[in-house]
Amino acid sequence: MLTVKRKPKTPLAWKNLTHDWRRLAVALMGIAFAVLLMFSQVGFQNALFDSQVKLIADLEGDIFIVSKAKFTLAAEKRFDFVRIHQAQSCPGVLWATPVYSELTTSVLRKMEHGKGNLGYPIRSIGFQLDVPLFTSEEIRRQTRRLNAPGVALIDRKSKTKKFPLPMDNDQDLSRSSVELASKKLTLVGTFNSGTDFAHDGNLVMSAENFARYFPHRKRFGDPLSVVDIGVVKVQPNYSVADVRKVLEKTLNKDVFVLSRQEYFDKEIRFWDKSTPIGTIFLAGKIIGFVVGMVICYQVIYSDIADHMPEFATLKAMGYPTRYFIGLIIVEALLLAVVGFLPGTLASLWLYSSLAGQTGLLMEMDRYSVGFVLAATIAMCIASGMLAVRKLLAADPASLF
Amino acid sequence: MDSQTTIPATSGAFVGDVRLPKTVRVENVNHFFGEGELRKQALYSNNLEVRRGEIVIMTGPSGSGKTTLLTLIGTLRTVQEGNLRVLGNELLGADRDLIVRLRKELGFIFQAHNLFESLTAFQNVNMAAELVGLDPRIAEGRIKSLLTRLGLGERVHYKPKSLSGGQKQRVAIARGLVHKPKLILADEPTAALDEKSGREVVTLFQELARDEGCTIIMVTHDNRILDVADRIVNMVDGRIKSDVAVQETSVICEFLKGFPLFADLTPNTLSEVADKMMVHESQPGDVVIRQGDPGELFYLIRSGTVDVLIDDGAEQKKVAQLKEGQYFGEAALITDEPRNATIVAHDRAVFYALEKTDFRAVLDTSATFEEELRQALFNRQ
Numbered sequence: 152m153l154t155v156k157r158k159p160k161t162p163l164a165w166k167n168l169t170h171d172w173r174r175l176a177v178a179l180m181g182i183a184f185a186v187l188l189m190f191s192q193v194g195f196q197n198a199l200f201d202s203q204v205k206l207i208a209d210l211e212g213d214i215f216i217v218s219k220a221k222f223t224l225a226a227e228k229r230f231d232f233v234r235i236h237q238a239q240s241c242p243g244v245l246w247a248t249p250v251y252s253e254l255t256t257s258v259l260r261k262m263e264h265g266k267g268n269l270g271y272p273i274r275s276i277g278f279q280l281d282v283p284l285f286t287s288e289e290i291r292r293q294t295r296r297l298n299a300p301g302v303a304l305i306d307r308k309s310k311t312k313k314f315p316l317p318m319d320n321d322q323d324l325s326r327s328s329v330e331l332a333s334k335k336l337t338l339v340g341t342f343n344s345g346t347d348f349a350h351d352g353n354l355v356m357s358a359e360n361f362a363r364y365f366p367h368r369k370r371f372g373d374p375l376s377v378v379d380i381g382v383v384k385v386q387p388n389y390s391v392a393d394v395r396k397v398l399e400k401t402l403n404k405d406v407f408v409l410s411r412q413e414y415f416d417k418e419i420r421f422w423d424k425s426t427p428i429g430t431i432f433l434a435g436k437i438i439g440f441v442v443g444m445v446i447c448y449q450v451i452y453s454d455i456a457d458h459m460p461e462f463a464t465l466k467a468m469g470y471p472t473r474y475f476i477g478l479i480i481v482e483a484l485l486l487a488v489v490g491f492l493p494g495t496l497a498s499l500w501l502y503s504s505l506a507g508q509t510g511l512l513m514e515m516d517r518y519s520v521g522f523v524l525a526a527t528i529a530m531c532i533a534s535g536m537l538a539v540r541k542l543l544a545a546d547p548a549s550l551f
Numbered sequence: 552m553d554s555q556t557t558i559p560a561t562s563g564a565f566v567g568d569v570r571l572p573k574t575v576r577v578e579n580v581n582h583f584f585g586e587g588e589l590r591k592q593a594l595y596s597n598n599l600e601v602r603r604g605e606i607v608i609m610t611g612p613s614g615s616g617k618t619t620l621l622t623l624i625g626t627l628r629t630v631q632e633g634n635l636r637v638l639g640n641e642l643l644g645a646d647r648d649l650i651v652r653l654r655k656e657l658g659f660i661f662q663a664h665n666l667f668e669s670l671t672a673f674q675n676v677n678m679a680a681e682l683v684g685l686d687p688r689i690a691e692g693r694i695k696s697l698l699t700r701l702g703l704g705e706r707v708h709y710k711p712k713s714l715s716g717g718q719k720q721r722v723a724i725a726r727g728l729v730h731k732p733k734l735i736l737a738d739e740p741t742a743a744l745d746e747k748s749g750r751e752v753v754t755l756f757q758e759l760a761r762d763e764g765c766t767i768i769m770v771t772h773d774n775r776i777l778d779v780a781d782r783i784v785n786m787v788d789g790r791i792k793s794d795v796a797v798q799e800t801s802v803i804c805e806f807l808k809g810f811p812l813f814a815d816l817t818p819n820t821l822s823e824v825a826d827k828m829m830v831h832e833s834q835p836g837d838v839v840i841r842q843g844d845p846g847e848l849f850y851l852i853r854s855g856t857v858d859v860l861i862d863d864g865a866e867q868k869k870v871a872q873l874k875e876g877q878y879f880g881e882a883a884l885i886t887d888e889p890r891n892a893t894i895v896a897h898d899r900a901v902f903y904a905l906e907k908t909d910f911r912a913v914l915d916t917s918a919t920f921e922e923e924l925r926q927a928l929f930n931r932q
Contacts (some may be wrong), residue, residue: 161677161681163667163670163678166667191724244840260601442667461665462663464661464665466676468654468656468678469652469655471651521890547627547659548622550661550663550665550738551618551627551662
């Protein structure tokens with residue numbers, strides 16, 4: 152006596168959910184809220200990770216060379232300038248250039264009347280002015296100014312608490328009296344990059360000036376003979392992958408040769424896995440998940456509780472247990488999918504408004520959409536399975 | 552000797568020549584609620600048989616256990632002690648699969664309508680049709696005709712919110728009937744209905760019982776519908792106090808009225824007498840009463856014929872033949888003398904017998920009866 156499926160069965164799950172639109176609206180708002188919570192965690196995490204690799208993102212170039220000891224961008228592990236020469240001589244390389252970076256000794260002090268605070272470390276980035284290293288049009292425009300001795304550009308997003316400088320006015324800024332590594336520095340302009348966990352601000356200067364401020368980078372010899380990051384631009388008619396292979400073969404084994412994406416991944420992997428940050432955001436996501444589960448449980452549970460006599464009647468009629476489990480799974484899936492849409496819309500709005508206010512990079516990529524959708528469905532089904540026990544306890548004998 | 556049974560005459564168990572299959576057979580069922588010290592017995596060795604196509608009305612004060620018995624029959628409670636067979640399946644120790652399968656053959660009508668507010672009348676009824684895998688086109692026709700029959704033809708696609716209490720109850724009744732159940736269990740099905748629709752519902756029940764062989768057990772206090780009952784079961788304090796086949800009881804009363812001594816009894820007293828009678832069976836040639844034995848019982852012949860033989864010392868002579876509706880054995884009970892004749896079953900016969908003490912008790916209700924009887928006996932000689 153098997154069912155012949157000729158006509159769809161009465162969609163009881165859908166009918167029960169949509170019967171009371173006020174309750175449905177509240178339920179969907181609750182689930183949307185959980186979706187928003189999870190999206191915000193995913194968004195913040197991505198934004199923070201992205202800010203860790205902002206410097207790499209700001210650089211032109213297809214291939215990056217770093218010391219094998221450099222476990223993260225902020226680690227001051229360098230390699231010999233010879234590698235840059237080696238890279239330059241490889242076929243398919245348009246240009247190869249060093250990027251110099253200093254943090255611990257790069258203390259910026261704002262001076263007033265001959266005195267100043269203790270100063271705070273700022274990341275100083277030195278580069279060869281004849282190479283179009285930065286993607287930023289702003290920096291390129293101001294490159295000429297960096298030829299003078301003792302000058303640098305400052306990142307407008309540098310933390311003003313530590314570096315209280317008039318960043319919005321170039322004239323005032325150039326008149327400000329500042330010292331870098333106890334030497335006088337003139338700030339001739341600003342650019343826009345961003346801070347991260349390790350760096351509270353950025354300075355950009357010529358390699359010559361960089362050598363002047365940090366002469367002791369290398370204990371003996373030329374401070375510019377040790378490089379923090381090597382950047383390679385591939386000629387247009389060469390494939391990046393091929394050139395990368397050649398470089399890897401040519402260069403000594405004390406350096407990594409990484410494509411842009413590989414370098415991003417390596418850096419983010421460090422922050423995600425080797426620091427507590429990944430765990431903190433995981434906790435945030437779990438909280439969002441649990442909040443969503445509680446809300447979803449409440450919705451399904453009260454739907455069941457309100458219809459106990461009806462469900463008990465179905466039981467008396469001979470509906471088997473699996474029917475009720477299926478019913479609740481469908482209900483949970485509907486809630487998940489229908490609640491996901493408004494939640495995603497709200498998250499998009501949150502992302503754009505936060506990005507506008509904080510300068511964080513808030514983007515909804517398909518991975519995070521997929522992750523949050525899967526989490527939402529899992530959350531609804533899990534809470535449905537918790538609530539279904541109530542339904543299975545419905546006692547048809549109580550109907551008489 | 553004839554064989555005495557423990558079956559009451561009014562149970563109607565021996566009526567007709569066919570023994571119809573039993574839809575429900577309750578044997579020595581006990582039921583308890585609670586555990587440990589709070590354990591309380593709700594049913595005390597209940598016995599009940601319901602035949603295919605019968606309409607049984609259960610009555611009794613609240614708390615008498617009739618609902619408990621109904622839920623046991625309906626597989627909604629687990630049988631604890633005793634045997635309970637429904638549609639040929641033993642429920643004691645039955646597994647889930649059997650119970651789920653069996654439930655599809657039952658139709659429940661509860662006091663509360665329990666309709667899904669989110670579904671229309673049609674969809675609510677269809678929930679029952681879908682479950683048994685009814686062809687959707689057949690189901691649609693049947694649902695519509697049922698609802699129309701119950702006066703809801705105009706409201707097939709209304710949601711419960713737009714229906715009155717009685718209309719909702721009628722939708723619930725349609726839901727209980729649409730899958731053509733073999734056994735309908737109903738709890739006050741007509742309580743929420745006006746006279747006219749209540750009558751329509753019980754007429755429908757009667758048709759189902761007559762045409763489809765559907766068995767119906769309902770708990771009701773609605774005396775407007777007592778007339779449809781084939782059997783009335785009365786429960787008090789967890790015991791079945793009486794289980795009476797209405798038709799058969801009226802037949803017995805009619806027979807008893809033919810007995811001059813009982814002719815003036817009220818129907819009420821007659822039915823009480825009928826209640827006390829027990830079924831006896833005998834095969835052709837069996838001696839029911841032997842001349843000279845002490846008198847114990849008064850017999851009413853329900854079916855078959857018997858020969859009356861008198862032994863005058865020399866030979867046994869057949870003096871008469873008695874048939875259905877006639878009685879014998881009263882003289883010895885009245886006069887306290889030995890049996891004055893031998894009765895032998897001529898063919899397979901069924902008697903309803905009344906104990907001497909009960910017989911005397913009836914007579915004692917009026918002294919004039921005895922007087923009258925002496926007169927009658929005198930006249931007979």
